[in-house]
Amino acid sequence: xxxxxFGGATRRRFLSGAAGITGxxxxxxxxxxxxxxxxxxxxxxxxxxxSATLPFHGPHxxxxxxxxxxxxxxxxxxxxxxxxxxxxxxMQAWTLAAARLTAGQPVDAAAEDPGQPPGDSGEVSxxxxxxxxxxxxxxxxxxSKDGHDRYGLAGMRPQAFADLPRFVGDQLVxxxxxxxxxxxxxxxxxxxxxxxxxxxxxxxxxxxxTRWVQNGFLAGYAPGETPRxxxxxxxxxxxxxxxxxxxxxxxxxxxxxxxxxKGGTYMVARPIRxxxxxxxxxxxxxxxxxxxxxKRSGATLGGDSEFAPLALDAVDKEGNSLTPxxxxxxxAAPETNxxxxxxxxxxxxxxxxxxxxxxxxxxxxGMELDAGLLFVCYQRDPRTGFIKIFERMSKFDMLNQFVTxxxxxxxxxxxxxxxxxxxxxxxxxx
Amino acid sequence: xxxxxFGGATRRRFLSGAAGITGxxxxxxxxxxxxxxxxxxxxxxxxxxxSATLPFHGPHxxxxxxxxxxxxxxxxxxxxxxxxxxxxxxMQAWTLAAARLTAGQPVDAAAEDPGQPPGDSGEVSxxxxxxxxxxxxxxxxxxSKDGHDRYGLAGMRPQAFADLPRFVGDQLVxxxxxxxxxxxxxxxxxxxxxxxxxxxxxxxxxxxxTRWVQNGFLAGYAPGETPRxxxxxxxxxxxxxxxxxxxxxxxxxxxxxxxxxKGGTYMVARPIRxxxxxxxxxxxxxxxxxxxxxKRSGATLGGDSEFAPLALDAVDKEGNSLTPxxxxxxxAAPETNxxxxxxxxxxxxxxxxxxxxxxxxxxxxGMELDAGLLFVCYQRDPRTGFIKIFERMSKFDMLNQFVTxxxxxxxxxxxxxxxxxxxxxxxxxx
Numbered sequence: 001x002x003x004x005x006f007g008g009a010t011r012r013r014f015l016s017g018a019a020g021i022t023g024x025x026x027x028x029x030x031x032x033x034x035x036x037x038x039x040x041x042x043x044x045x046x047x048x049x050x051s052a053t054l055p056f057h058g059p060h061x062x063x064x065x066x067x068x069x070x071x072x073x074x075x076x077x078x079x080x081x082x083x084x085x086x087x088x089x090x091m092q093a094w095t096l097a098a099a100r101l102t103a104g105q106p107v108d109a110a111a112e113d114p115g116q117p118p119g120d121s122g123e124v125s126x127x128x129x130x131x132x133x134x135x136x137x138x139x140x141x142x143x144s145k146d147g148h149d150r151y152g153l154a155g156m157r158p159q160a161f162a163d164l165p166r167f168v169g170d171q172l173v174x175x176x177x178x179x180x181x182x183x184x185x186x187x188x189x190x191x192x193x194x195x196x197x198x199x200x201x202x203x204x205x206x207x208x209x210t211r212w213v214q215n216g217f218l219a220g221y222a223p224g225e226t227p228r229x230x231x232x233x234x235x236x237x238x239x240x241x242x243x244x245x246x247x248x249x250x251x252x253x254x255x256x257x258x259x260x261x262k263g264g265t266y267m268v269a270r271p272i273r274x275x276x277x278x279x280x281x282x283x284x285x286x287x288x289x290x291x292x293x294x295k296r297s298g299a300t301l302g303g304d305s306e307f308a309p310l311a312l313d314a315v316d317k318e319g320n321s322l323t324p325x326x327x328x329x330x331x332a333a334p335e336t337n338x339x340x341x342x343x344x345x346x347x348x349x350x351x352x353x354x355x356x357x358x359x360x361x362x363x364x365x366g367m368e369l370d371a372g373l374l375f376v377c378y379q380r381d382p383r384t385g386f387i388k389i390f391e392r393m394s395k396f397d398m399l400n401q402f403v404t405x406x407x408x409x410x411x412x413x414x415x416x417x418x419x420x421x422x423x424x425x426x427x428x429x430x
Numbered sequence: 431x432x433x434x435x436f437g438g439a440t441r442r443r444f445l446s447g448a449a450g451i452t453g454x455x456x457x458x459x460x461x462x463x464x465x466x467x468x469x470x471x472x473x474x475x476x477x478x479x480x481s482a483t484l485p486f487h488g489p490h491x492x493x494x495x496x497x498x499x500x501x502x503x504x505x506x507x508x509x510x511x512x513x514x515x516x517x518x519x520x521m522q523a524w525t526l527a528a529a530r531l532t533a534g535q536p537v538d539a540a541a542e543d544p545g546q547p548p549g550d551s552g553e554v555s556x557x558x559x560x561x562x563x564x565x566x567x568x569x570x571x572x573x574s575k576d577g578h579d580r581y582g583l584a585g586m587r588p589q590a591f592a593d594l595p596r597f598v599g600d601q602l603v604x605x606x607x608x609x610x611x612x613x614x615x616x617x618x619x620x621x622x623x624x625x626x627x628x629x630x631x632x633x634x635x636x637x638x639x640t641r642w643v644q645n646g647f648l649a650g651y652a653p654g655e656t657p658r659x660x661x662x663x664x665x666x667x668x669x670x671x672x673x674x675x676x677x678x679x680x681x682x683x684x685x686x687x688x689x690x691x692k693g694g695t696y697m698v699a700r701p702i703r704x705x706x707x708x709x710x711x712x713x714x715x716x717x718x719x720x721x722x723x724x725k726r727s728g729a730t731l732g733g734d735s736e737f738a739p740l741a742l743d744a745v746d747k748e749g750n751s752l753t754p755x756x757x758x759x760x761x762a763a764p765e766t767n768x769x770x771x772x773x774x775x776x777x778x779x780x781x782x783x784x785x786x787x788x789x790x791x792x793x794x795x796g797m798e799l800d801a802g803l804l805f806v807c808y809q810r811d812p813r814t815g816f817i818k819i820f821e822r823m824s825k826f827d828m829l830n831q832f833v834t835x836x837x838x839x840x841x842x843x844x845x846x847x848x849x850x851x852x853x854x855x856x857x858x859x860x
Contacts, residue, residue, distance in 0.1 A: 073780075112726065114715030121710050122662025122725055127649055191649035194660075194780055198799065202710055210797045213782045219557055219621035230624075232552025280551050280632055285544030295552055296542065350503075350624055352643045352781070367640045369628065 052128040056102045058416045059263050060253060061423065063133030064343070064378050065242045069186040072216045072347045073193040074269055074374060075201060076179025076409060077208040079141065084151040087142070088428040090207040094136060094183075094200055095422035104129040107199040121202075123195050130189035134196060136423050137267050137411030141180035156427055158261050160254070160381040164268070164410050167394035176271055176407025179211045184267070184376070190215070212407065214271050216347025216374040226298060226306065230348050230371055231279055231402075233291050234298035237306050238333070240343040251385075252343050252378050254415075260426035263415030265378045268342075268386045270408030271349060274372035278360055279402050290398040292329030300329070310335065328399045331392060342377040342385045349374045372403065382410055482558040486532045488846045489693050490683060491853065493563030494773070494808050495672045499616040502646045502777045503623035504699055504804060505631060506609025506839060507638040509571065514581040517572070518858040520637040524566060524613075524630055525852035534559040537629040551632075553625050560619035564626060566853050567697050567841030571610035586857055588691050590684070590811040594698075594840050597824040606701055606837025609641045614697070614806070620645070642837065644701050646777025646804040656728060656736065660778050660801055661709055661832075663721050664728035667736055668763070670773040681815075682773045682808050684845075690856035693845030695808045698772075698816045700838030701779060704802035708790055709832050720828040722759030730759070740765065758829045761822060772807040772815045779804045802833065812840055 054062055081087065097107045108119020143157035144150070183200055185193040194215070201210050221227045229235040241247050254261045279287070288294055288301065298306035302314030302322035312330055314322045323330050334341050351370040358364045379385030394400065414424045484492055509517065527537045538549020573587035574580070613630055615623040624645070631640050651657045659665040671677050684691045709717070718724055718731065728736035732744030732752035742760055744752045753760050764771050783797040809815030824830070844854045 112714055114718070115713055117711050118662070118714045118717070118725065120662075121660075121706070123649065123658045123660050125658060125662065125726060126651060126655060127658075130650075189650055190647045190780070191658075191660075191778065194801070198706065198710075202707070210783050212797070215780055215782065217620045219553065220560075220619055221556060225556060228553045228555060228557075228621075230551075230553050230621075232548070232550075232555065276551070276628065277632070280628075281547050283545055284542055284548045287548070288544070295548065296555060348621065350620070350645055352645065353640050367642070371624070 052130055053103055054129075054131050054133055056099045056134070056417075057419050059418075061135045061264070061413055061416045062102070063135035063184055063186050064252065064265060064267075064345070064413070065248055066131075066133050066186070067242065068218055068345060068347075069131050069133070069193075070188045070218055070220055071186065071190040071193050072218075072374065072376075073185045073190075073197045073213065074216070074376075075183045075185075075197045075213040076139070076211045076269075077181045077183075077201065077204060078178075078211045079180040079208050081207040082150065084153065084428060086207050087151060088422075088424075090181075090204055091136070091424040091428060092422045093203050095417055097200060097203055098134040098136075098196075098423075099419075101196045101199065102129055102132045102134055104132075107203070121195065121198055124189075124192050127189060127192060130187045130192050132185065132187040132192050132196060134200075135184040135186075135267075135413060137182040137184070137413040138424065138427070139178060139180045139182065139409055139411050141178070145180070153427065156260065156430065158254075158258060158412070160258070160261075160266065160383060161410070161412050162383050162387065164382070164387065165391070167390060167405065169394055169400055169405065171404050171406055173407050176212045176214070178409050179411075181208055182267070182269065182409070182411045184269070190217070214269075214349055214351075214374050216349040218347050229346075229373060230274060230276060231287070231291070233287075233293060233295055234306060235346070236344060237293075237298055238310075238329075240341050242343060248343075250380075251341050252380055254380055260430060261412060261414060262426075265380065265413050266382045266385070267411045267413050268375070268377050268379075268382065268408065269411070270375045270405050272373045272375050273370060273404045273406050275356075275358075275360075275402045275404075276369050276371060277364075278358065289324050289327060290402075292323045292327030301327075312336070324398065326396045326398045328393075328397050331397050332389065337389050337392075340384055340388045342379045342389065345376045345378065347374045347376070348372070375405075375408070378413070386410075482560055483533055484559075484561050484563055486529045486564070486847075487849050489848075491565045491694070491843055491846045492532070493565035493614055493616050494682065494695060494697075494775070494843070495678055496561075496563050496616070497672065498648055498775060498777075499561050499563070499623075500618045500648055500650055501616065501620040501623050502648075502804065502806075503615045503620075503627045503643065504645070504806075505613045505615075505627045505643040506569070506641045506699075507611045507613075507631065507634060508608075508641045509610040509638050511637040512580065514583065514858060516637050517581060518852075518854075520611075520634055521566070521854040521858060522852045523633050525847055527630060527633055528564040528566075528626075528853075529849075531626045531629065532559055532562045532564055534562075537633070551625065551628055554619075554622050557619060557622060560617045560622050562615065562617040562622050562626060564630075565614040565616075565697075565843060567612040567614070567843040568854065568857070569608060569610045569612065569839055569841050571608070575610070583857065586690065586860065588684075588688060588842070590688070590691075590696065590813060591840070591842050592813050592817065594812070594817065595821070597820060597835065599824055599830055599835065601834050601836055603837050606642045606644070608839050609841075611638055612697070612699065612839070612841045614699070620647070644699075644779055644781075644804050646779040648777050659776075659803060660704060660706060661717075661721070663717075663723060663725055664736060665776070666774060667723075667728055668740075668759075670771050672773060678773075680810075681771050682810055684810050690860060691842060691844060692856075695810065695843050696812045696815070697841045697843050698805070698807050698809075698812065698838065699841070700805045700835050702803045702805050703800060703834045703836050705786075705788075705790075705832045705834075706799050706801060707794075708788065719754050719757060720832075722753045722757030731757075742766070754828065756826045756828045758823075758827050761827050762819065767819050767822075770814055770818045772809045772819065775806045775808065777804045777806070778802070805835075805838075808843070816840075 106120035144154045185196040187193040219227045226234040302311040353367040354370045356368040536550035574584045615626040617623040649657045656664040732741040781800040784800045786798040787795045847853045
């Protein structure tokens with residue numbers, strides 16, 4: 001066998017191509033953000049997608065109002081570069097790459113040279129993109145880290161981009177928490193989502209290192225049916241209507257108040273481990289009271305169907321609430337949160353098994369499922385979205401006996417890019 | 431909220447139902463095992479499956495000659511019971527449950543009683559089984575553990591069920607290695623495979639504890655196309671033809687020599703981590719020489735198409751082999767292994783990232799992909815199958831620079847069960 005296996009960095013070739021993207025900020029903002037009533041309808045996966053290729057460019061990033069695909073690969077990275085110009089170079093390169101990948105093209109269009117490492121690792125060659133979307137976010141560390149304004153961007157941090165407080169019950173593992181940048185790759189084909197993040201983290205190598213990742217899946221229920229989570233309940237019956245532009249403008253897209261974030265949104269991503277073995281020993285009636293819905297039908301307690309309005313005031317003959325005071329559905333409902341709503345876009349996750357010493361009788365010890373929910377939500381302002389809703393839920397939700405938030409973070413997802421511009425340009429070229 | 435959340439064990443109800451299965455061993459063996467030439471054709475996933483429900487009962491277990499589904503959930507368990515009767519009870523219960531699950535039914539048909547834990551966790555309610563197959567295997571520990579013949583079965587251990595030797599390069603982690611029992615769940619829907627193993631391990635709780643699990647996926651290439659693995663190469667071009675009964679009888683199904691294993695087969699399952707970041711820096715020509723095929727087309731080196739016969743003797747003008755002496759394809763080929771062949775049925779796996787100190791320049795340290803291949807193969811005799819082939823490959827395969835076997839085991843998968851009988855009955859009722 002002849003020849004040194006260590007080839008030159010094709011990555012460099014790719015990045016130099018990215019330097020050609022310039023241009024002043026265009027009118028890429030969102031439509032005006034008039035308050036609008038949101039409607040209640042599930043965010044469903046599309047079993048028969050209209051198109052295998054979703055448009056990358058536009059006023060908003062894709063993968064947010066997009067009907068959920070069957071698979072997600074989420075990655076958070078730490079910046080290791082010292083300069084804002086490098087961050088801009090990375091976002092330029094990511095934007096170019098994302099436009100190619102979501103169109104089903106290899107990340108590097110260069111000819112295949114046996115004397116060079118392949119520009120694209122190739123595991124999706126011949127596969128359609130299967131509705132691949134790529135969504136990028138900025139973590140708090142882009143604005144300041146350990147009190148240091150390393151990129152001169154501290155003054156650009158929006159008020160709405162508040163630090164997440166420490167919630168009751170949080171057991172955040174550092175290796176699954178935070179990140180200066182994030183990528184959400186979603187596709188109906190897991191290998192496509194994996195491949196996309198693999199190319200993007202390779203491109204990022206001079207500038208950023210992977211901090212944590214989490215893949216996930218959504219069960220392929222038929223259109224019109226709400227998917228079930230691993231607790232066996234329909235999840236997503238009440239959600240912001242992702243196809244209602246007025247609801248999105250009111251609740252999801254940042255408006256004129258946001259400066260460079262106008263047309264963007266804030267993303268919370270949190271892996272939530274569920275004690276499934278424990279849950280499985282609970283009586284059906286208790287499970288239903290905990291969630292606040294019937295397990296099989298998804299109907300509200302006291303209501304008669306899944307999509308009926310919540311009947312939180314319904315009582316039994318003795319005047320007791322049919323939906324317990326601390327039921328999950330009650331604490332999550334807009335009605336009990338002064339109208340607060342978030343666009344949820346979560347996936348189940350399955351990390352195999354790990355050792356657990358149970359906190360419940362009979363206090364078994366052993367390998368248990370490390371599975372649960374990669375909770376993902378989008379909102380116009382986290383202070384009046386996730387933080388407002390979850391501060392109360394983290395204290396009182398009956399479901400907390402079974403779920404533990406083990407990591408995650410809050411990210412500012414900038415507006416989308418028009419052709420010739422790059423994601424985050426409104427911030428990084430300011 | 432009233433009522434104690436700790437319900438009674440529905441599991442017990444289920445197991446007592448299983449006790450009704452009895453009956454003498456029937457003529458459930460395989461067809462006669464005449465040697466037959468195997469043909470070369472890929473084992474492909476079916477993009478448009480003939481049927482969402484695959485038959486559970488039959489002379490052979492399902493999930494072996496079955497066209498590969500898109501997802502796998504593999505689990506290995508340690509027996510904790512002291513008696514052979516309990517092992518038989520477990521296999522009875524698993525067989526009953528597997529017949530229900532693969533037919534798309536909840537694992538427990540009992541009525542839903544609010545005062546009892548649900549018999550089935552419910553996360554596939556309303557989902558089709560999506561070609562779910564369940565395949566069971568026995569590990570060496572069923573026959574003796576730490577030198578102790580705990581179930582009186584040591585004398586029943588077949589000669590062919592040899593211990594796997596320690597191969598060159600093995601870095602087997604105890605928490606991902608071994609197991610007295612295994613379950614391979616495959617489905618086109620990941621939530622269905624997950625659900626099946628969750629129900630089966632719940633049923634097993636009095637008798638066995640989960641030791642390790644690994645999920646995996648196979649890219650959804652069109653029928654007739656060989657799927658690509660995470661190295662970006664087509665994987666499975668040369669394989670035992672799973673639709674050729676003569677090849678299966680010769681190479682996969684145990685014949686008259688096997689006693690209670692007649693109609694069964696031996697399964698090797700090994701998670702193989704691939705240094706993908708390292709691989710991605712290799713020149714395309716080196717990648718192709720390592721594998722022994724062209725990356726894009728899958729054609730052999732010196733051959734002109736993917737399905738052309740291997741041209742291992744082809745040389746260039748100077749008389750050098752076009753396919754290097756240590757190329758993966760050469761060392762794996764039946765031609766260089768005295769005809770030895772195995773039925774491969776592997777999946778890619780993706781366990782996120784973990785910390786790696788690289789063994790190659792520039793010796794980076796950081797979070798790298800914990801991804802690779804859940805290698806799975808089936809064979810009539812591991813001594814002339816996997817062990818024979820891999821002993822040489824583990825020493826010489828150029829691919830070994832990039833792959834590490836991190837766990838796994840060898841399992842005896844008994845013959846299939848006819849209705850009224852259970853998997854493993856030939857051994858456990860002897």
